[in-house]
Amino acid sequence: MSKFWSEVTRLTEPYVPGEQPKVKNMIKLNTNENPYPPSPKVLAALKGAVDGNLRLYPDPTADELCEAIAKAYDVAKSQVFIGNGSDEVLAFSFLAFFNQGEQILFPDITYSFYPVYANLYRLDYKEVPLNEDFTIPVEQFFHAEGGVIFPNPNAPTSIGLGLEQIEKILQNNxxxxxxxxxxxxxxxxxxxxxxxxxxxxxxxxxxxSKSRSLAGLRVGFAFGNEQLIEGLNRIKNSFNSYTLDRLALVGAKAAIEDTAYFEETRSKIIETRHRVIGELRQLNFTVLDSQANFLFMKHGRVDAKQIFETLKEKGIYVRYFNKSRIDQFLRVTIGTDEEMNRLMEELATGILS
Ligand SMILES: Cc1ncc(COP(=O)(O)O)c(C=O)c1O
Known part of the structure; x- marks a missing residue:
């Protein structure tokens, strides 16, 4: 605390990111990064962009990248907004579309940045309890005073919501x-x-950050109708016109265009997930049906925090949340097959006995 802090700084409760430990040879399954490197085409594009042009500001409208994303997702360029990681896109979106004094809704178990943004902007919010089985109680998100936000699939539960259900939420707001x-x-x-x-x-x-293996480059984007995108640009241009640097712009474009590599790596992760879920269930873990690159699981007998700590001693980092309803669960990112085999070995030989 300092006497120089503004009221906003004093009252702010910042987000705490997952650990980025500097331990050699660790197996890092704690922040849902992709275990595979970015596409070789991305690395080549980045190397090609390291030149004298770095003296110049990047394109503030990210024109070429917007165009590539619009083409890949079959939408108009005017329906795409780009930011420095989706965290920044979320931060701008809260400011662009939610009003003070109008309660917004998000699940009680969800991405923990949402309450941070809500508090930062002094927004009223309600954390809607997920159902007992951690699915989203769709009707509870109808008629929100201020708006709605949720991840799909939800994090850290890994459970997805179908488009029909999402349409109901849209129609009722x-x-x-x-x-x-x-x-x-x-x-x-x-x-x-x-x-x-x-x-x-x-x-x-x-x-x-996740399916394109580029958490380190910081690129996120939003899709919406033209007026929403214009609103986001108004906010962005009131903070910083150049949120994406020259390297991020070219690297992201190469990533979006390399669909073959994207398909290959995401299929590998889905296959590994399928196999590991089966093996974990054999070890008496309850594993929620995951549509994400991570698992949310609890053991039938052994305490989650104890498993978390023992794995950490063995150099395997997973995520534990000391929060009611989920304090017996672990969130485990899907790594490579070799990494997951190491995890299974450690669990089967010792930790659970
Ligand atoms: C649900 C959810 N949204 C957004 C993000 C932020 O991703 P990034 O800022 O890397 O794009 C994360 C990161 O873990 C997440 O879990």
Whole structure:
């Protein structure tokens, strides 16, 4: 605390990101990164862009990248907004579309950045309890005073919501923005992007951090009707016109265009997930049906925190949330087959006995 802090700084409760430990040879399954490197075409594009032009500002409208994304997702360029990671897109979206004094809704178990943004902007919010089985109680998100946000699939539960259910939420909030955070959509969910053509109140947010192996480049984007995108640009241009640097712009474009590599790596992750879920269930874990690149699981007998700590001692980092309802669960990112084999070995030989 400092006497120089503004009231906002004093009252802010910042987000705490997952650990980024500097331990050699660790197996990192704690922040839902992709275990495979970015496409070789991305690395080549990045190397090609390291030149004297870095003295110049990047394109503030990210024109070429917007065009590539619009083409890949079959929407108009005017329906795409790009930001420095989807966290930034979310931060701008809360400011662009939610009003103070009008309660917004999000699930009680969800991405923990949402309450941080809500508090930062002094927004009223209600954390709607998920059903007992951690599915989203769709009707509870109808008639929101201020708007709605949820991830699909949800994090950390990994459970996806079908488009029919999402449409019901949209139809029952015709005058409020409904944000669907699709950070993990490429691992098996059904994207709501096509619905942006029919629902003027829908904003879909995606990222290159997970399915395109580019958490380190910081690129996120949003899809919505032209007026929503214009609103986001108004906010962005009131903070910083150049949110994406020259390298991020070219690297992201190459990632979007390399669909073969994207398909190959995401299929590998889905296959590994399928196999590991079966093996974990044999070890007496309850594993929720995942449509994401991570698992949410609890053991039938052994305490989650104990498993978390023992794995950490063995150099395997997973995520534990000391929060009611989920304090017996672990969130485990899907790694390579070799990494998951190491995890299974450690669990089977010792930790659970
Ligand atoms: C649900 C959800 N949304 C958004 C993000 C942010 O992703 P990024 O800022 O890397 O695009 C994450 C990251 O873990 C997430 O889990």
């Amino acid at each position: 015709p005058d409020k923005v409904v944000m669907v955070d699709e950070a993990y959509i490429d691992f098996g969910g059904e994207s709501a992007v096509p619905l942006t053509r029919r629902y003027e109140n829908l904003l879909v947010i995606q990222t290159l």
